[in-house]
């Protein structure tokens with residue numbers, strides 16, 4: 181390998197995420213028909229901290245057929261299990277952290293079928309898991325007088341955190357797409373917030389109701405935060421940047437999952 185190739189390879193390597201901390205399920209509480217609150221605790225969470233809303237953690241699940249997790253190694257690009265398989269990891273919002281009890285709360289959408297949602301459906305107190313993070317988050321723009329928060333069920337934990345973080349004298353317009361009436365959860369109250377729940381049309385692509393809601397707003401808020409299915413978020417990026425001419429600084433748009 182030439183020195184140029186080696187340098188290019190190094191540039192491609194991703195920064196190693198924080199190490200995994202082992203934890204166990206301490207409690208399970210349904211927040212809606214489609215969302216389960218899971219509290220994870222353990223001594224290895226000592227030093228964990230959530231510094232800003234809407235950040236992320238990687239959760240490492242036991243490989244299919246195993247009861248306990250298998251610690252992966254970082255290859256420079258991804259976490260791999262000892263057998264060379266990609267480690268069973270998914271990304272979630274660290275909803276809250278209790279420093280005294282060393283407990284991290286995550287809220288998991290119970291969609292049709294997937295590694296994480298299947299694990300959550302069958303989870304029991306004491307089940308093992310591991311946590312890496314938190315990862316990056318965007319700081320709230322202190323100058324924004326108004327906020328728009330829009331997303332699907334996967335974005336609800338982040339929307340909840342943002343509602344808690346936005347100062348009470350700001351206005352907040354919230355739009356959430358849920359799969360059905362049973363998808364509503366109680367969101368934190370904010371004196372300046374209006375929350376609109378949109379039930380998804382089962383025949384439409386996921387996120388369609390959010391795209392429709394946001395594109396239909398006459399006067400957009402100073403700061404816009406959207407998250408949900410990647411293609412829907414991409415449609416909103418195009419709308420916000422190309423059609424509305426919004427600055428990159430005033431918009432956070434994040435694909436949280438991809439419809440396969």
Ligand SMILES: Cc1cc2nc3c(=O)[nH]c(=O)nc-3n(C[C@H](O)[C@H](O)[C@H](O)COP(=O)(O)OP(=O)(O)OC[C@H]3O[C@@H](n4cnc5c(N)ncnc54)[C@H](O)[C@@H]3O)c2cc1C
Nearest residue numbers: 236271272273289291294295296297334436437438439440
């Ligand atoms: C920064 C960040 C924060 C996130 N925070 C949360 C959070 O707090 N809570 C949460 O539940 N999710 C959150 N997500 C989304 C979560 O990572 C994905 O939904 C993930 O794919 C779920 O994994 P799974 O193993 O259940 O499904 P996968 O095995 O990844 O996917 C299996 C199938 O399910 C579909 N699918 C995946 N997610 C959904 C969904 N939400 N609704 C409908 N179909 C889906 C996929 O298209 C695929 O066909 C977050 C993602 C990011 C990037």
